[in-house]
Amino acid sequence: MKLFFILALIFSAQAYAENGSRQIDADDLKRFFEPLPESIIDEEKNAALIKLGKTLYLDPRLSVNDKISCNSCHKLDSYGVDNEPTSPGHDNKRGDRNSPTTMNAALHIAQFWDGRASDVEEQALGPILNPIEMGMPNKGAVVAKIKAIDEYQKLFSEAFPNTEFPFNYNNIGVAIGAFERTLLTPSRFDDYLKGDEDALSQQELDGLNKFINAGCTTCHNGVVVGGNSYRKIGLVEPYETDDLGRYEVTGMESDKKVFKVPSLRNITQTAPYFHDGSVETLDEAIRLMAKHQLGQDVDSEFVEDVKAFLGSLTGKD
Incomplete structure (x- = not known):
């Protein structure tokens, strides 16, 4: 059932990407993401x-x-x-x-x-x-x-x-x-999710569309755009690593090379990337994730647009 739901979301997203609309339908967007809460701890009481x-x-x-x-x-x-x-x-x-x-x-x-x-x-x-x-x-x-x-x-x-x-x-x-629990970083993307249609630039919206259409939201979704599931690195194309990941915790064969999906909030500021910090640039990280997790060879325009979108996840000063 979960697989059908994910596929439905991807196909729905593809329709948005193909129609050239500047905006993504707000109701459907909520299926993929939600804005950060104002607080997750009572700061006055605590x-x-x-x-x-x-x-x-x-x-x-x-x-x-x-x-x-x-x-x-x-x-x-x-x-x-x-x-x-x-x-x-x-x-x-x-x-x-x-x-x-x-x-x-x-x-x-x-x-x-x-x-x-x-x-x-x-x-x-x-x-x-x-x-x-x-x-x-x-x-x-x-x-x-x-x-x-x-x-x-x-x-x-x-x-x-x-x-x-x-x-x-x-x-x-x-x-x-x-x-x-006080270290929350609301961003322009949160403003967009809350209804500010001018919060993102055209390139950022193009990147968001491509991010959804490619299937990135299968793993990177929810309030922190990730951080809410575990996935094998090299899900489609094998990824070379000696780190057995979650297997070291559970001992389950199915957990070999499985890691918690990282949040993409502030991702443009937190290089280097991946569990071992082996990837120096966000451009390379986007390409490698598309290849190893989605089985796609993406072009430079895809990388630049998705990177622009990811920039909208940087916390506001």
């Missing part, structure tokens, strides 16, 4: 928790050498990434996967490329104990280190006012996750 979370997010003292913070790899002033293929950890070693953006991440189906964390609260705790990343030896060491910092005595008591023992490892994740 002000103290969010303040603690932001402080922890920016604090390199969460690492074993006092030099690596969440912000080191997920920079708030760089759309939640560090623009490196893979990120250096506390001893300058690098992992195998690209650091995905924290912007809008709370709206994803799960966290990490393989979906091993269910939400941003759980995800925030992983890198702290990762021996390559922040390198802390165990949960107790993290709590003891943070508890010894005077600033955190007040911040934790205010963030967890009705808790007898506010200092615990889980609460670090709760606080960082609360802060990350």
Whole structure:
């Protein structure tokens, strides 16, 4: 049933692409996308928790050498990434996967490329104990280190006012996750989805039509234009990678080389691309996705128009 629904959407989209209309029917557009919500956390009610979370997010003292913070790899002033293929950890070693953006991440189906964390609260705790990343030896060491910092005595008591023992490892994740839930980046595309017909240029609309018509919306759909499903890389044309992806989490043969579909919000700003950060430019990423996921060889006009559309997903200042 799901396959028939997807095919119906693609064929419907093709009609729009072929009729040369500047606009896409608003009702049908809602089948593919939805605008970002205004908020996903009550910022007034959770002000103290969010303040603690932001402080922890920016604090390199969460690492074993006092030099690596969440912000080191997920920079708030760089759309939640560090623009490196893979990120250096506390001893300058690098992992195998690209650091995905924290912007809008709370709206994803799960966290990490393989979906091993269910939400941003759980995800925030992983890198702290990762021996390559922040390198802390165990949960107790993290709590003891943070508890010894005077600033955190007040911040934790205010963030967890009705808790007898506010200092615990889980609460670090709760606080960082609360802060990350504020990292939404509404864009001109959201304005368009809400009815502003002049929000996108003609080229951006052409790119949107081509994006839909080619079948990109099969994977890149919903509120963050992706992030809500898992797909095998090389679905149509094989893609060479030694990374087994979600298989390492589930052990299921069908999950080999399967990864969470990345969000395309802010995609023009978050190079390099793919799970291993091996693709340097968005042009190349578009071509490779068309080939390996859709079995299509696209021309330069397609790439330029789709890239223009993707630019409309960049958060507004």
